[in-house]
Amino acid sequence: MGTAALLLATFFNAAVLAPPARAAGLVTVTLTFDDAHVDQMAAAAYMNSKGLHGTFYTPSGFLNSDSLHMTTAQALALQTAGNEIGGHTVTHPDLTLTDTAEQQRQICDDRTNLTNMGLRITSFAYPYAASSPAIESVVSACGYNSARGLGDIASQIPASAGSPLAETMPPADPFLTKAPDQLDNTWTLQNMEDLTLKAEPGGGWMQYTFHHINVPGNPLDVTTANFNALIDFLAAEQAAGRVTVKTVDQVMGGAVKPLAANGPTPPAPITSGNLLRNPGFETAGSVVGGPPDCWVPGSYGTNTYTTSTVTTAHTGTAAEQLVVSAYTDGDAKVLPPLDTGQCTPTVTPGHRYTMSAWYTSTANTQFEVYYRLGQGNWQYWTSSPLYLPATAYTQVTYESPPMPAGATAMSMALTLLSTGTLVTDDYSLTDGLTTPGAFQPITPARLLDTRTSSGPVAPNGTVSFQVGGVNGIPATVSAVTFNLTVANPTSNGFVTAYASGTTRPNASNVNYAKGQIVPNSVTVPVGTDGKVTLFNASVVGTAQLIADVSGYYLSGTVAAPGAFQPIAPTRFLDTRSPTAPPVAAKGTVSFQVGGVSGIPSSVSAVTFNLTVADAKSDGFVTAYASGSAAVPNASNVNYAAGQIVPNSVTVPVGTDGKVALFNASVGTANLIADVSGYYLAGTPTLPGTFQPVAPTRFLDTRTPTPATPATADGTVSFLIGGANGVPTSASAATFNLTVANPTSFGFITAYASGGTLPNASNVNFAKGQIVPNCVTVPIGADGKVNLYNRSNGTTQLIADVSGYFL
Numbered sequence: 176m177g178t179a180a181l182l183l184a185t186f187f188n189a190a191v192l193a194p195p196a197r198a199a200g201l202v203t204v205t206l207t208f209d210d211a212h213v214d215q216m217a218a219a220a221y222m223n224s225k226g227l228h229g230t231f232y233t234p235s236g237f238l239n240s241d242s243l244h245m246t247t248a249q250a251l252a253l254q255t256a257g258n259e260i261g262g263h264t265v266t267h268p269d270l271t272l273t274d275t276a277e278q279q280r281q282i283c284d285d286r287t288n289l290t291n292m293g294l295r296i297t298s299f300a301y302p303y304a305a306s307s308p309a310i311e312s313v314v315s316a317c318g319y320n321s322a323r324g325l326g327d328i329a330s331q332i333p334a335s336a337g338s339p340l341a342e343t344m345p346p347a348d349p350f351l352t353k354a355p356d357q358l359d360n361t362w363t364l365q366n367m368e369d370l371t372l373k374a375e376p377g378g379g380w381m382q383y384t385f386h387h388i389n390v391p392g393n394p395l396d397v398t399t400a401n402f403n404a405l406i407d408f409l410a411a412e413q414a415a416g417r418v419t420v421k422t423v424d425q426v427m428g429g430a431v432k433p434l435a436a437n438g439p440t441p442p443a444p445i446t447s448g449n450l451l452r453n454p455g456f457e458t459a460g461s462v463v464g465g466p467p468d469c470w471v472p473g474s475y476g477t478n479t480y481t482t483s484t485v486t487t488a489h490t491g492t493a494a495e496q497l498v499v500s501a502y503t504d505g506d507a508k509v510l511p512p513l514d515t516g517q518c519t520p521t522v523t524p525g526h527r528y529t530m531s532a533w534y535t536s537t538a539n540t541q542f543e544v545y546y547r548l549g550q551g552n553w554q555y556w557t558s559s560p561l562y563l564p565a566t567a568y569t570q571v572t573y574e575s576p577p578m579p580a581g582a583t584a585m586s587m588a589l590t591l592l593s594t595g596t597l598v599t600d601d602y603s604l605t606d607g608l609t610t611p612g613a614f615q616p617i618t619p620a621r622l623l624d625t626r627t628s629s630g631p632v633a634p635n636g637t638v639s640f641q642v643g644g645v646n647g648i649p650a651t652v653s654a655v656t657f658n659l660t661v662a663n664p665t666s667n668g669f670v671t672a673y674a675s676g677t678t679r680p681n682a683s684n685v686n687y688a689k690g691q692i693v694p695n696s697v698t699v700p701v702g703t704d705g706k707v708t709l710f711n712a713s714v715v716g717t718a719q720l721i722a723d724v725s726g727y728y729l730s731g732t733v734a735a736p737g738a739f740q741p742i743a744p745t746r747f748l749d750t751r752s753p754t755a756p757p758v759a760a761k762g763t764v765s766f767q768v769g770g771v772s773g774i775p776s777s778v779s780a781v782t783f784n785l786t787v788a789d790a791k792s793d794g795f796v797t798a799y800a801s802g803s804a805a806v807p808n809a810s811n812v813n814y815a816a817g818q819i820v821p822n823s824v825t826v827p828v829g830t831d832g833k834v835a836l837f838n839a840s841v842g843t844a845n846l847i848a849d850v851s852g853y854y855l856a857g858t859p860t861l862p863g864t865f866q867p868v869a870p871t872r873f874l875d876t877r878t879p880t881p882a883t884p885a886t887a888d889g890t891v892s893f894l895i896g897g898a899n900g901v902p903t904s905a906s907a908a909t910f911n912l913t914v915a916n917p918t919s920f921g922f923i924t925a926y927a928s929g930g931t932l933p934n935a936s937n938v939n940f941a942k943g944q945i946v947p948n949c950v951t952v953p954i955g956a957d958g959k960v961n962l963y964n965r966s967n968g969t970t971q972l973i974a975d976v977s978g979y980f981l
Contacts, residue, residue, distance in 0.1 A: 200378035202341060202371055202418045203426055204409055205230060207323065208385045209263060209300060209357070211237045211245045216253075218388040221403055223256050225410040230423040232263040232300040232323075235288035236551020247292050254294055259422035261298035262286045262319065265551035266513050271305045272471050274461060277517040278310055280438030283317040284515065284550070287434050297431055298423040299323070311350040318432035320349065321423060325384060327353035329373070331366045341379025349427060354382035359394055364401045368408050375417055380426060394477060441516025447606075450520035450528075451511065454602040456484060456493040467495065469511055469518035476505015480591070489533040489568045489600040497597045499538075508543060509599070510588035513553040519584045520604060522546065524577075524647030525615040525727070527862050527906070530587050531572040531603045536564050538595025542573045547584040556585075557956065568600070574862065576956070577615055577906065580647025611731025612653065612738025612855070613863025614980045616907035616953035619658070619926060619935035620646045623709075623722035626662065631717035632709065634666075639675050640722055643705025652701050653730040654741035654852060656951045658723045658937050659709070660694040661687045666716025669821075672709050673744060675702030679710050682744035682849035684784050686819040689716065692939040694922075696823035696949035698782045698851050700741040701727075723935035725951050726907065729863070736857025737779065737864030737981070745772055747783065748836075748848035757789065757843040758836065765801050766848055769832025778828050780854040780867035780978060785836070786821040786847040787814045794840020795947075799870060801829030806837045809870035809975035811911050813945040816842065823949035825909045826977050827867035828853075859981055862906070867978040871899055873910065874962075874974035884916070884971045885923075885964035891972055892928050895979065896958030905954055905979040912962070913947040913973040914940045921966025928955030932963055940970070954979075 206222065206229035208215045215231065222229060231253055237244045254260050264270070264281040265288065273281065282299070289296045297320045301310070304325035314322045329338040335356065342353040355370055367383070374381050386395035388402050412418040445452070456467040466472060472482045479501035488494040495509045511519045522528065530542055542559035559573035571589075578585070587604065591597050623640035625631060632638045644650040661670060669683040677700075685695045701707055711718050733740045748766040750757050758764045770776040787796060795810040814820040828834055838844050854865045874893040876884050885891045895910075897903040914923060922936040930953070940946045952960055962972055 200344065202374045202378055203344065203380045204371055204418050204420045205380070205382045205423055205426060206420065207232060207300065207382055207423065210234060210267065210386060211250070212387055213243055213245050213249070214388050214390050215385070216245065216249055218402055219253055219258060222406050225406050227406060227410060227420045228257040228422055230259040230261050230298055232261040233289065234263045234265060234267045234551065235285045236265045236549070236553070240548065240552040241554065251293055259298065259424045260289060260294045260296065261300060261423060262289060262296050263300050264302055265515055266553055267302045268512055268514055269303050269305045269471065270301065270310050271307055272460065272462060272465060272512065273514065273517065275313070276439045277514055278313045280441070280515045282313050283435045284437050286317055286319065287437055290434055295431060297429065298427065306351055314350050317435045320429040320432070321352055321427045322350045323354055323382060323423070324351045325354050326356045328355040330355040330370060332356045340377055341374040341381050344378070344380050346380070352382065354384055357384040357386060357395065358397050360396045362397070364404050367401065367405045371409065371412060371418060444521040450604045450606070451602055452518050455491050455600055456495050457491045466509060467493065470495065470509050471512045472509050474505060474507040477503035478505055478507055480507035482509050485598065487598060494598050494600040497591055499591045499594050502594045506543065506590040506592045508588040508590040511586040513545060513547070513586055515550050516584065519547070519586050522578050522582055522585045523606070523649065524580050524582050525617065525649065526578050526606055528575045528578065528585065529572060529605050530575070531570055532589050532599050533568045533570050533601045534589055534597060534599045535566060535568055536595060536597040538564055538591055538593045540589045540591060540597055542587050543590045544575055544587040545585060546579060546582040548581045549583060574904070577617065580617065610735050610738060610861045610863055611729050612733035612735065612740060613729050613861060614726055614739060614865065614907065615729065615863055616726040616951070616980065617647065617724065618930055618953065619723045619725045619933040621721065621934050622646065622724050623720060626719045631663070631719050632711040633717055634713050634715050635711065637708050637710050638720060639706045639708045641706050642701050642724065642727065646724070648727050650705060651730045652727040654698060654700050654728040654739065655707060655724055656696065656698045656726045658694055658725065658935065658948070659685055659697045660692065660721040660936060660939060661685050662692050662719040662721065664689055664691060664713065664716050664718040666713050668711060668713025668716055668718065670709055670711055670720065672697045672699045672707060674700040675704050675706035675708045677702065677743060680744040681746055682784065683786060683821060686786060686821050687718065694936065694939050694948050695821050696951065698823065700743060733855060735861050735864055736855055737859025737866060738855050739852055739865065740855065741852040742772070742850065744849045744851045746847065747771065747850045748846060750845045751788065757845045758838040759843055760838065760841050763835050763837045764846060765833045765835045767833050768828050768850065768853065774853050776832055777856040778853040779856045780825060780827050780865060781834060781850060782823065782825045782852045783848045783850040784821055785812055785824045786819065787812050788819045788845045788847065790814050790816055790818060790840065790842060790844040792816050792840050792842025794838060794842065794844065796846065797837045797839060797870070798824045798826045799835055800827040801831050801833035801835045803829070803869065807870040808872055809911065810913060810947060813913060813947050814844070822947050825949065827869065862981055864981050865978055866981065868900065868976060870975045870977045872973065873898065873976045874972060876971045877915065884969040885962065886969055887964065887967050889964050891962045892959045893974060894959050895976060896954050901979050903958055905981065907951060907953045907980040908960065908976055909949065909951045909978045910974045910976040911947055912938055912950045913945065914938050915945050915971040915973065917942055917944060917966065917968055917970035919966050919968025921964060921968065923972070924963045924965065925950045925952045926961050927953040928957050928959035928961050930955065942968070
């Protein structure tokens with residue numbers, strides 16, 4: 176009885192003395208979005224339409240990078256609409272695999288970059304949720320108020336069982352706030368709603384993390400239907416007073432801190448020899464048991480893999496092993512990190528890079544290559560052919576295409592694209608394009624259009640345009656190849672192209688009549704200021720000029736076989752002179768190149784502008800090496816009676832140092848040749864050097880019967896690399912492109928197969944015309960060149976190849 180009374184009294188006293196019970200606080204919900212994917216914009220619009228706002232963690236290097244990521248303007252629009260932009264590093268690395276200096280660059284520089292764009296930055300999220308106490312300190316020192324992790328809150332993920340139902344308010348560690356695992360395509364709508372419903376009785380903070388909205392097939396996708404339904408649910412819960420939806424900044428509070436100093440300058444890059452750091456994996460990384468210094472694991476798609484350092488090395492004591500145990504798609508590899516400069520080698524736009532590695536593998540492998548724009552925008556670039564499995568160490572070598580304009584660094588590695596085991600060692604990466612006179616093709620780029628810039632060129636006036644230092648072209652180049660188009664001339668005339676700062680030569684590149692649109696390919700030296708000058712030789716008429724650059728030549732002392740030496744355009748032939756009568760019908764005229772005007776006596780090929788004048792009948796001219804057994808089945812200039820028609824020609828030179836010109840006509844014609852450069856004799860072996868071939872017809876849509884013309888707004892592709900003796904490794908080709916029998920006006924654009932259609936033209940034509948033009952253009956990875964017919968009508972196309980670049 177006494178015991179019972181004592182227990183009752185104790186219970187009573189406890190009930191009286193305990194604080195009164197109260198309802199748990201509202202659950203605070205935050206909607207976060209990682210990686211600046213552009214598909215998040217539509218999601219934000221729906222969310223904002225319901226009065227909800229979110230936090231968008233944005234790697235500054237991803238902004239403006241491509242069509243899949245947001246622009247700065249879109250990020251600013253999100254902020255203006257009431258959303259928050261947060262930091263997410265510059266390039267999205269695993270920070271635990273980087274040193275302190277790289278961590279500072281990734282975190283501090285990212286905040287600086289975003290702030291300089293006009294964004295208010297107080298919150299941070301760790302890429303891959305990879306953090307440590309030391310990294311938290313860096314985040315704090317860089318001026319952030321908080322940083323988010325992942326995977327610390329209970330959800331339907333089995334591994335999260337036993338975790339808390341919500342983060343505390345305020346968080347115990349503001350620089351590692353807890354959140355559930357990221358949402359992906361395995362989550363149901365009920366799974367997503369349950370995060371909030373199960374947290375409501377106890378209150379706290381619930382952070383949702385999205386990556387993709389409505390990107391079918393992506394493992395991190397959430398459908399639009401599920402996302403919108405979740406937003407509707409949260410809006411209803413907020414209206415009912417059970418939750419409140421806030422951004423991270425609204426939850427954490429605090430002033431915007433001053434910007435911290437940017438991270439240290441990256442170490443000086445290796446500029447010669449092997450450009451890779453730790454190419455043989457001999458130096459261990461900063462993480463015990465982790466990847467070697469300056470190498471990290473990476474993958475995309477759906478696969479399961481592990482990496483480890485093994486002792487079965489090709490040389491030294493270390494090699495890197497990759498095991499893919501389960502595979503659906505994508506690939507896995509160990510590669511130099513996609514960083515801001517700590518490890519990855521710097522590169523030069525336009526150069527090609529030779530990579531090699533020793534490997535053993537139970538499955539096919541290939542090189543996968545990435546490049547960086549600026550300091551943070553990493554892009555997948557290209558892949559090598561597949562290499563077969565190998566039981567003993569085998570070396571493979573791959574030469575990249577020309578490095579794209581704006582590229583600043585690159586990363587590459589052998590990969591696995593299936594289950595298997597790959598062991599790699601002794602990587603090498605070297606700069607493959609340093610030869611003076613080597614040609615570097617680029618995607619055709621419009622570097623001059625007076626219709627949108629300076630206006631028409633005055634009579635006997637000039638216009639200059641910058642080549643060196645723009646569009647990824649080195650500041651110093653010896654010569655440039657571009658398609659020059661004259662449009663809307665108000666009188667007859669011609670245009671002369673020459674190096675800026677030099678005396679205008681007695682030569683012409685494009686002859687035109689009033690109202691014509693006339694194109695011609697030009698190869699010409701570049702001035703010391705990096706510019707080319709165009710002179711409009713017309714007494715009374717103005718003309719609009721357009722220049723579409725397709726490649727350039729490296730400067731320096733030319734010595735390698737197949738290297739190009741530009742010269743100031745010089746007249747080598749003019750049959751209008753009293754001592755050189757017009758070329759007879761079906762007749763041939765030759766002119767000396769080797770041993771003339773400083774040109775060596777033995778050269779492999781020559782580039783010149785060929786002009787037909789005073790033609791008495793229709794016809795065409797074929798240029799070829801003097802001494803050839805027969806006139807090739809090719810053409811360089813097609814003309815009508817009375818026309819003045821120019822065209823650029825690159826053609827082999829005969830053993831006697833001469834070039835022959837055959838006049839395929841029943842009437843006479845005068846011919847003028849203005850030489851602008853030559854290629855050194857010998858067998859070319861270095862990247863960018865030129866191998867001439869006897870002009871050969873690679874494409875003629877008129878045959879076989881019936882003809883298959885290029886359709887309106889259609890594309891014709893034809894094979895160059897791997898055809899007619901041209902190697903599959905050829906980077907670019909020179910060919911004469913002829914348009915015949917067009918049923919409407921238009922123009923043709925030539926570009927590498929697999930590339931994006933450039934804003935450029937090569938041949939402009941009117942209905943019924945036969946119009947030729949020389950084209951120098953990159954070859955696609957499949958060995959093909961595309962010809963796009965921008966016209967409402969069909970047209971026949973003929974391509975006569977006269978050489979290729981290694």
